[in-house]
Amino acid sequence: MEVVLAGAGHTHIEIIRQAEKFREMGHRLTIVSPLKHHPYSGMAPGMLGGTYSYDDILLPAYSLAEAGGAAFIQDAVAGINTRTSVIRLVHGGAISYDIASVNIGSDAAEDHVQGDHIFTVKPIERLFEAKTYISNLASSRSPFRVVVAGGGPAGVEVAGNVSHLITSLRNSGMPARGRVSLYASSSSSIGGYRGRAGAYILKTLKQMGVAVHQGERFTLSVHGKSDAADAVLLASGVRPAGVISTLGLPVGKTGSITVNKYLQVTGEQAVFAVGDCAEFSVGKTASLDRVGVYAVRQQQVLLHNLLMKVSGNSDQLIPFRKYGPYLSGLNLGGGIGLLQWKGFLLTGRKAFLIKDFIDRRFIRRYSVSEGLGGQDD
Ligand SMILES: Cc1cc2nc3c(=O)[nH]c(=O)nc-3n(C[C@H](O)[C@H](O)[C@H](O)COP(=O)(O)OP(=O)(O)OC[C@H]3O[C@@H](n4cnc5c(N)ncnc54)[C@H](O)[C@@H]3O)c2cc1C
Structure with missing residues (x-):
């Protein structure tokens, strides 16, 4: 058959x-x-922040197919x-x-908005392009502003990790005069969390230098026009x-x-x-x-x-x-995480390490010993 x-x-x-x-x-x-290699979204914010390389987060669909004798049509x-x-x-x-x-x-909710400096969080490949773009901005002496629009799980992970990326570039000798702002339309939850978890996310982002605008929407025209940002990451949800x-x-x-x-x-x-x-x-x-x-x-x-x-x-x-129910987790950047299982909450370095362990184990399950075969054209 x-x-x-x-x-x-x-x-x-x-x-x-x-x-x-x-x-x-x-x-x-x-x-x-x-794509011959499927980028794993669980590790994508960490790739943006520099914890993982792009190769680290790729699931080698083509190589696995080849190894198992299946045909692959790109x-x-x-x-x-x-x-x-x-x-x-x-x-x-x-x-x-x-x-x-x-x-x-699924697709990013706003993938109709266009502009060279605009990046949706889906498909995940766009986050790799965003990292390259922001790294280029960081190499110039001019100040720049990165806006993350959307205060759900992807938005807070992206904001924390972009901030960590800019800090790391500055520590490595680049001017990296960037600021990060996060716009979250809900004023009662952040990253999909309320209460203690929500408060932890807000505190962590602020400590990382992210300006959080809760209860505010960042809007762009369909042509992506905005004088207020040098790079925009759109994270306001997904649609079919x-x-x-x-x-x-x-x-x-x-x-x-x-x-x-x-x-x-x-x-x-x-x-x-x-x-x-x-x-x-x-x-x-x-x-x-x-x-x-x-x-x-x-x-x-x-x-x-x-x-x-x-x-x-x-x-x-x-x-x-x-x-x-499922274990939900966030990588907030810089080795800081959050895990929630039913009513139990774990935050900080330990939460990051557990999420990192789970994610790396998932990637390892699909590694092909002889390495990634086939380049994406
Ligand atoms: C930044 C971010 C972080 C996230 N982190 C987590 C997390 O930590 N944990 C979690 O559980 N969820 C997370 N999610 C949600 C998660 O990404 C999705 O729920 C998950 O990817 C869904 O898996 P999927 O297999 O349905 O689709 P996908 O993983 O999106 O895979 C779909 C595949 O289909 C391919 N494709 C698309 N169109 C076609 C076509 N017409 N023909 C053939 N192939 C096609 C795509 O290239 C892709 O390879 C995150 C999402 C984002 C944006």
Whole structure:
């Protein structure tokens, strides 16, 4: 059978790691992804702040596919015709499937705003471009201002890490005369937290020199015009990936692809959808938080169900049940973190080290011993 994975996100990366299983059973696994290496968002703020290099945070989708005997097509999915079982690719080609799965993530809410100095936090590659841009500003003697718009988890992580980046560049001898401002429209929460956790985030950001404007919005025109900032990082949330509306699959209340408890697209036996791009069609957990944690929790369910489908055991699919609470964490920059599990809060260096351990272990799980193969064009 032909099994096609659209996107190499947090769920599919595990299927790709297990590609050999499909080959051993006589099936062909093909991955369609615009990038040969998928940047891991959990470590992206740390990459921006200089704790990790860009290579450190890459999940080697192409190399894993190659090692497991799977085919890799560097392209993006434009449409899925479930009647003819054909996937249309952005660059013109098409590919047939017997079983398909979609894991294409979400887009930044403001990705329509344009400007050379404007960077959305998604796709994660943009944060690497932001780091290079801010490092260039730091090499000049002129003062500059970086604005982070959005006071959710990504916004506070980005603000703390940009501030740490500027401080590190200054310590290494660059003029780095930069200031960082964070605009958070909510005045009652920061970084998605209230109470003690929220107070800790505010205190830490202020100590790092970030000017926090709570209850204030930073607005840009669609052309990205603003005299007030030399670099703008837009972190005001994510929305379903724009391409979802053109895929031809059913979408739900949040604009994501609707799936049943087996992760099958509503009304389709042969197409699955997972991660940020999927929402459950029924139940109070219909739309889960758009966090990588859920995409990772779906890995084993998807793997099992794909293997059951290809071996003709459609009656043995297992449901996704891990809706429950998850350990949430922030890297605030400079080796400072925050972890929260239900009511328990851990802050400071220890919290950072635990998050760092979890993130590095995740990356290590997908490392290919002979190194990253294939360059992204
Ligand atoms: C700065 C930041 C930090 C975050 N930190 C955390 C954290 O610490 N913990 C956590 O749980 N969550 C975190 N998140 C949220 C997390 O990034 C998402 O929830 C997670 O990436 C969702 O995983 P996914 O596999 O659904 O999608 P993604 O990880 O976005 O993967 C989707 C993949 O699909 C590819 N793709 C896109 N379009 C197409 C197409 N048309 N065809 C084929 N491929 C396509 C993309 O290139 C990408 O490789 C963070 C988000 C941000 C922005």
